[in-house]
Amino acid sequence: MKKKQLSSLLVLTAMGATTAFMAVGCSSGDSGSADGTVNLNYALWDDKQLPAYQSCVDAFVKENPGISVKVTQTAWDQYWTNLTTELSSGTAPDVFTNHVSRYPELAANNQLLDLQPAVDAAKVDMGQYRAGLAENWVKDGKRYALPKDFDTIALAYDSQKLKDANIDPASLNDLSWNPKDGGTFEQVIAELTLDKNGNNGLSADFDKKNIKTYGLLAYEPGDGFGQTWWGNFAASNGFTYTEKNPFGTQYHYDSPELADTLTWFRSVVEKGYMLPPEKLGKLGPVQLLSSGQVAMNTNGSWQMNAFTEANKDIKFAKLPVGPEGRKSLLNGLGDSVYAGTKHPEQAEKLALYLGSPECQNAVASKAVVFPAITEADATAVEAFKNKSTTPIDPSAFIETADEKNGTVLYPITEHATEVNKIAGDAIDAIIRGTKQAQPALAEAQQQINSLFGK
Structure with a gap:
């Protein structure tokens, strides 16, 4: 995916069923809530995909009641402007949608966490992704994102x-x-x-x-x-x-x-x-x-x-x-983890969930994008064809x-x-x-x- 969406800023917050609404700070300064809940920030730029990924985050939070996630969407140009500033100031979101043309520079500046150890520990099946997408996010043996979608x-x-x-x-x-x-x-x-x-x-x-x-x-x-x-x-x-x-x-x-x-x-x-x-x-x-x-x-x-x-x-x-x-x-996007996150274990867990069959099949059913996992292709195609408004x-x-x-x-x-x-x-x-x-x-x-x- 490339660009360019609406210039508005939309913010949604996903909370566990027992967690009250709270203000969530930036990753560099947020050490969690008084009740022990870990607060994560997740950023993306596509307004069309926001509801689909919000549903993924809701499911993730339900499975992980000790974690809350705030989802922020900003349009392409402003997204990268904001992220550049946040990375420089140490206030970047814990997890954020990344582009293959952007990540090499971020990796060279040591601003991205290597996900390969977490991928290995979770035994993620890299063969589940469309050919070429997973390899795009590897440099010098380090993996800087898991694929989330593809486009032609x-x-x-x-x-x-x-x-x-x-x-x-x-x-x-x-x-x-x-x-x-x-x-x-x-x-x-x-x-x-x-x-x-x-x-x-x-x-x-x-x-x-x-x-x-x-x-x-x-x-x-x-x-x-x-x-x-x-x-x-x-x-x-x-x-x-x-x-x-x-x-x-x-x-x-x-x-x-x-x-x-x-x-x-x-x-x-x-x-x-x-x-x-x-x-x-x-x-x-x-x-x-x-x-x-x-x-x-x-x-x-x-x-x-x-x-x-x-x-x-x-x-x-x-x-x-x-x-x-x-x-x-x-091309395909991926979700990366900020190297400066205060909660690397929880952020990695979210990033891996966003790249999982559970999330990507859910996204496929929303008819907004083709997920990177090939098993979700048929679901996405049928969802697009059966849209209630405009098939x-x-x-x-x-x-x-x-x-x-x-x-x-x-x-x-x-x-x-x-x-x-x-x-x-x-x-x-x-x-x-x-x-x-x-x-x-x-x-x-x-x-x-x-x-x-x-």
């Missing part, structure tokens, strides 16, 4: 707009893409793009300067890893982020496969088929797709509920097949995850924040048309090389 990328589309264009939704799963002419994928993008006179992108009368509906939105500003857009297409064109993953030290941003991919993205902007970055404004993909300003958007499985709640006509299809096959980035068919995401060689792990390296900034600035310039792809990427690569002493 697919194509969100407005089914009514496809109907208006006489495009069979099922055909989206069979589209092809290449960076030279865009393949059948670009043709569909063009057909779904309409100017203000009703001409689509294939019409000789099409006016690209006066667009009513763009066929595609596939862009996030400052995105140096391209999880929801360019990363998937570049991978399907033969691009690899690093020489190994996790913890490679040689990025490949100067590869021709990436330059060709980004040049294609710029070309569909120039043709008037894709929403230009300068017109993005403050609206996000959910608002733009649900309001009809764009017809399709590449995005992650964590956004399924947001899309369908905004517009029941939004459905999901697989990404197109590229020269090297269909590829989707696969969702998540097949595009789960089938992509299960497709042989169909996924690429999110890159995990040192200096991720700096890499993202350098590469993101270069890619922004390419998509905006202010720089050509190859020289911009070559310059970025030189800067990134210097981070790794190359």
